[in-house]
Amino acid sequence: MDAQQNTLEIKNLTVEYVVDDEIVHAVTGVNITIPAGKTFGLVGETGAGKTTTALSILNLLPAPAGRIVSGEIAVNGQDVFKLSPKQLLAMRGSQVAMVFQDPMSSLNPIKTVGEQIAEGMKIHRGVSDKEALVQATNMLELVGIPGSRVTEYPHQFSGGMKQRVIIAIALACNPDLLIADEPTTALDVTIQAQVLKLLRELKDNSRMAMLMITHALGIVAEVCDYVGIMYGGRIVECGTLADIFDNLRHPYTRGLFDSLPDIENRRAELKPIPGLIPDPMNLPPGCAFHPRCAYAKPECSRDFPQVRWLSDTHYVSCHLYNETLENML
Amino acid sequence: MGEILLEVKNLKKYFHVAAGTLHAVDDVSFKLEEGRTLGIVGESGCGKTTLGRTILRLIEPTSGELTFHGKNLRKLNTSEMRYMRREMQIIFQDPYSSLNPRKTIAETIEEPILLAGLIPDSDKRFMRVLDLMDTVGLAQRLINTYPHELDGGRRQRVGIARALAMNPKFIVCDEPVSSLDVSIQAQILNLMKTIQRDMGITYLFITHDLSVVNHFSDDIAVMYLGRLVEKAPAEALFQEPLHPYTEALLSAIPVARIHNRPERIMLKGELTSPINPEPVCRFAARCTRCMDICTREEPPLIEARPNHFVACHLHQAMGG
Amino acid sequence: MQATSPARAFTTKKQFYAQFKKKSIAHELWLRFLKNKTAVIGLVIFCIIVAVAVAAPWLTSYDNVVIKMNIGDRLQHPSMVHWFGTDELGRDILARIVYGARVSLLIGFSAIFVSLVVGLVLGGAAGYYGGKIDSVIMRAMDVFLSLPDVLLALAIIAAFGNTKVNLTVAIGLAFAPKFSRVVRSAVMGVRDNEYIEAARSIGAVDWRIIARHVLPNCIGPIIVQVTLYVANAILTIAALSFIGLGIQPPTPEWGNMLASGRTYMRDFPHIVMAPGLAIFFTILALNLLGDGLRDTLDPRLKH
Numbered sequence: 001m002d003a004q005q006n007t008l009e010i011k012n013l014t015v016e017y018v019v020d021d022e023i024v025h026a027v028t029g030v031n032i033t034i035p036a037g038k039t040f041g042l043v044g045e046t047g048a049g050k051t052t053t054a055l056s057i058l059n060l061l062p063a064p065a066g067r068i069v070s071g072e073i074a075v076n077g078q079d080v081f082k083l084s085p086k087q088l089l090a091m092r093g094s095q096v097a098m099v100f101q102d103p104m105s106s107l108n109p110i111k112t113v114g115e116q117i118a119e120g121m122k123i124h125r126g127v128s129d130k131e132a133l134v135q136a137t138n139m140l141e142l143v144g145i146p147g148s149r150v151t152e153y154p155h156q157f158s159g160g161m162k163q164r165v166i167i168a169i170a171l172a173c174n175p176d177l178l179i180a181d182e183p184t185t186a187l188d189v190t191i192q193a194q195v196l197k198l199l200r201e202l203k204d205n206s207r208m209a210m211l212m213i214t215h216a217l218g219i220v221a222e223v224c225d226y227v228g229i230m231y232g233g234r235i236v237e238c239g240t241l242a243d244i245f246d247n248l249r250h251p252y253t254r255g256l257f258d259s260l261p262d263i264e265n266r267r268a269e270l271k272p273i274p275g276l277i278p279d280p281m282n283l284p285p286g287c288a289f290h291p292r293c294a295y296a297k298p299e300c301s302r303d304f305p306q307v308r309w310l311s312d313t314h315y316v317s318c319h320l321y322n323e324t325l326e327n328m329l
Numbered sequence: 330m331g332e333i334l335l336e337v338k339n340l341k342k343y344f345h346v347a348a349g350t351l352h353a354v355d356d357v358s359f360k361l362e363e364g365r366t367l368g369i370v371g372e373s374g375c376g377k378t379t380l381g382r383t384i385l386r387l388i389e390p391t392s393g394e395l396t397f398h399g400k401n402l403r404k405l406n407t408s409e410m411r412y413m414r415r416e417m418q419i420i421f422q423d424p425y426s427s428l429n430p431r432k433t434i435a436e437t438i439e440e441p442i443l444l445a446g447l448i449p450d451s452d453k454r455f456m457r458v459l460d461l462m463d464t465v466g467l468a469q470r471l472i473n474t475y476p477h478e479l480d481g482g483r484r485q486r487v488g489i490a491r492a493l494a495m496n497p498k499f500i501v502c503d504e505p506v507s508s509l510d511v512s513i514q515a516q517i518l519n520l521m522k523t524i525q526r527d528m529g530i531t532y533l534f535i536t537h538d539l540s541v542v543n544h545f546s547d548d549i550a551v552m553y554l555g556r557l558v559e560k561a562p563a564e565a566l567f568q569e570p571l572h573p574y575t576e577a578l579l580s581a582i583p584v585a586r587i588h589n590r591p592e593r594i595m596l597k598g599e600l601t602s603p604i605n606p607e608p609v610c611r612f613a614a615r616c617t618r619c620m621d622i623c624t625r626e627e628p629p630l631i632e633a634r635p636n637h638f639v640a641c642h643l644h645q646a647m648g649g
Numbered sequence: 650m651q652a653t654s655p656a657r658a659f660t661t662k663k664q665f666y667a668q669f670k671k672k673s674i675a676h677e678l679w680l681r682f683l684k685n686k687t688a689v690i691g692l693v694i695f696c697i698i699v700a701v702a703v704a705a706p707w708l709t710s711y712d713n714v715v716i717k718m719n720i721g722d723r724l725q726h727p728s729m730v731h732w733f734g735t736d737e738l739g740r741d742i743l744a745r746i747v748y749g750a751r752v753s754l755l756i757g758f759s760a761i762f763v764s765l766v767v768g769l770v771l772g773g774a775a776g777y778y779g780g781k782i783d784s785v786i787m788r789a790m791d792v793f794l795s796l797p798d799v800l801l802a803l804a805i806i807a808a809f810g811n812t813k814v815n816l817t818v819a820i821g822l823a824f825a826p827k828f829s830r831v832v833r834s835a836v837m838g839v840r841d842n843e844y845i846e847a848a849r850s851i852g853a854v855d856w857r858i859i860a861r862h863v864l865p866n867c868i869g870p871i872i873v874q875v876t877l878y879v880a881n882a883i884l885t886i887a888a889l890s891f892i893g894l895g896i897q898p899p900t901p902e903w904g905n906m907l908a909s910g911r912t913y914m915r916d917f918p919h920i921v922m923a924p925g926l927a928i929f930f931t932i933l934a935l936n937l938l939g940d941g942l943r944d945t946l947d948p949r950l951k952h
Binding site for chain 2: 161220221222245270
């Protein structure tokens with residue numbers, strides 16, 4: 001295997017849902033590249049297409065409504081769409097693991113946490129029952145839960161601990177890629193801090209790549225190396241952490257930051273983005289953000305802007321930058 | 330200094346559960362001035378939601394005093410309390426379950442006016458509904474829409490219009506923006522601030538989101554496991570948090586910045602149980618600065634700085 | 650936030666409502682219902698049965714054809730004159746089936762109406778108030794639920810005499826506990842929604858909350874149960890009549906037609922097949938309809 005190979009490469013992914021004879025353009029032309037050991041934060045609000053993107057990686061879209069129209073997804077160089085169902089099954093859990101938002105519904109209430117952690121190990125690594133229990137205990141310790149609790153049931157754990165159990169299950173087979181879909185949204189802020197610290201440590205101590213889906217820029221600043229801002233099914237701006245936090249270019253990105261209350265300056269009036277989040281079934285023509293954009297020009301309602309590269313790492317899709325690469329905001 | 334609109338004294342709400350007595354709200358006291366906003370913050374299980382509902386007597390308090398506009402709320406019978414509710418309203422958290430799916434938004438906003446008999450004439454009443462919709466930024470053409478046709482932000486506006494319908498003096502806001510997307514949250518918060526300015530409303534703003542509460546409140550009270558652990562003007566709380574829990578809470582806020590990130594204070598362990606708690610400091614098990622006395626005695630709420638109250642053995646009373 | 654209202658194009662509610670019409674929830678549900686083919690079949694069959702039952706007096710004469718004996722014509726196989734043949738007393742079976750439908754449907758629906766009223770009151774109270782009221786009501790219902798429907802109806806008829814009214818009430822009371830259960834769980838499902846609490850916060854009294862906020866949102870499961878229990882009720886009526894305790898001959902009822910035709914079954918199967926098929930299709934139609942309604946009104950599929 002090429003040492004430079006990226007753990008995850010999504011190229012030009014387009015996904016549709018067919019609902020009652022109407023087509024929902026959930027994801028259009030999305031590109032994401034995650035090298036080994038790095039974390040990519042996919043940021044967006046409701047309906048932006050983040051979860052759909054994540055589910056596509058493992059071909060977990062709800063059939064028959066969800067359809068991958070075009071694009072390629074490669075995990076460790078392997079084309080996911082060319083895999084047989086059996087190979088796909090083998091990949092899920094061992095190479096790619098997923099953590100969802102709601103810890104309550106992700107755990108099986110009638111199995112002990114040890115059994116659930118061990119399950120993946122037994123399936124993917126053919127480990128014996130006894131050995132699996134030992135490893136499950138280790139996994140619990142790794143996520144900060146006393147190993148002795150390996151025989152307890154999910155209802156005996158609090159919300160934050162459940163989420164850590166889920167992370168333990170996800171990590172049980174040493175996946176190369178961890179997909180975390182809003183993993184801390186349902187948690188209290190102090191527990192969130194603990195879980196984020198855990199994720200950061202895991203990232204620093206292993207070569208595991210992570211796709212972190214979130215709507216919170218604060219969390220992105222905490223854990224991520226790269227950031228992609230999604231709106232209306234497309235990535236409108238993408239770059240390193242510094243690119244986005246220090247040199248943002250897209251008006252939507254600006255709006256997201258401006259909507260946040262500033263801890264330092266409590267008197268400042270909030271600057272919300274006017275208007276509503278677009279309905280994926282009824283996206284505005286051209287650039288989906290144009291009805292809410294303070295900088296909109298005539299071409300914004302006609303054509304979707306091309307991608308402009310501002311540096312090796314930073315690109316943006318906005319008509320403001322058609323002529324110039326100067327920051328227009 | 331304005332008039333005291335609401336005074337809460339030693340308010341308790343206990344629930345009887347199989348395992349014992351759950352101290353949801355335990356001996357909470359504070360005063361709220363007219364026209365100001367008191368933010369109540371805390372994490373799950375701290376009792377803030379129960380507090381909001383108990384103050385309105387939507388849940389009956391176990392003990393304690395509630396004085397609103399000079400009247401003792403606990404002495405009122407059911408119909409007197411119903412009458413009082415015209416002045417005390419509530420905005421709920423979940424825009425999806427707080428509106429009756431079978432009523433149009435006009436019917437939902439009209440209902441409080443109808444019930445109170447404030448405007449007998451049907452057309453005039455309807456005009457008032459339209460005025461309220463204007464106030465909260467809902468287009469006229471939406472009068473006959475059902476909740477499921479609207480997004481979360483608009484539904485929340487309907488909830489706000491309903492709360493304003495009877496011209497209340499006091500509104501309990503129970504996590505009003507937590508279920509909304511970030512760009513919509515800011516819209517609703519700005520709206521609520523404008524309404525407060527124009528109508529002189531007093532808010533009790535319950536939330537778990539510290540950055541929002543800082544922006545929106547004049548004073549902030551921090552709750553932990555049913556007890557009020559710190560109360561101060563917002564700026565004072567953020568600049569000089571006295572209670573170790575408040576410190577940890579503030580440091581845990583995810584900040585959308587990559588430079589000068591604050592040092593995180595990590596709490597040990599998990600929440601202790603609110604059922605049959607011991608008469609000691611409830612935060613002791615997780616506190617990095619726990620002392621011997623904390624495991625033996627419950628710290629009282631005292632004024633450690635002017636107008637800055639804290640319940641912690643680390644801090645003495647002013648001048649003490 | 651002006652002190653006075655802005656100028657408005659209209660000044661009355663009616664004018665506004667004329668311009669911005671309400672979207673009809675019923676219409677949307679109807680369209681969704683139509684997509685379910687088996688449900689539509691059920692509805693069609695049921696409508697035919699109801700239409701035939703209603704039109705009975707115009708289709709045939711009660712005294713001359715349905716009741717009057719005509720020994721000369723007895724036990725005739727189906728023919729062009731008598732489509733379903735004649736029974737052991739020479740009466741046209743088709744006519745009797747048609748009138749039998751009237752009896753079954755009338756008593757079936759009336760009985761379930763009784764159940765519904767009792768169920769709404771008891772189940773509604775139990776579900777909304779919970780606690781002791783719930784315990785008391787539900788334990789009482791449990792006692793009745795432990796008895797089979799037919800037996801309970803039988804006991805009431807035996808005690809109070811066999812009349813149509815008694816039959817209706819008996820079956821109604823037999824099904825009331827079941828209905829209470831359904832209403833109670835529907836109410837409990839709705840009760841925890843915040844809009845119920847909101848109604849209290851704006852000053853609504855309990856009865857208003859139950860009538861305007863809770864029950865309208867429970868209609869779904871209740872309507873489904875109504876159709877299914879009507880089917881059960883019709884079956885119960887037929888069963889009671891079959892054993893001689895329901896509708897008495899000469900009044901035609903599918904159950905008693907089955908009973909009297911039993912002896913002739915072997916050589917003249919048409920005598921029992923007709924009422925048998927009538928029962929079968931009615932129950933089938935109601936069940937398909939009920940299932941279709943359940944799917945249409947399923948809240949998870951909404952929006």
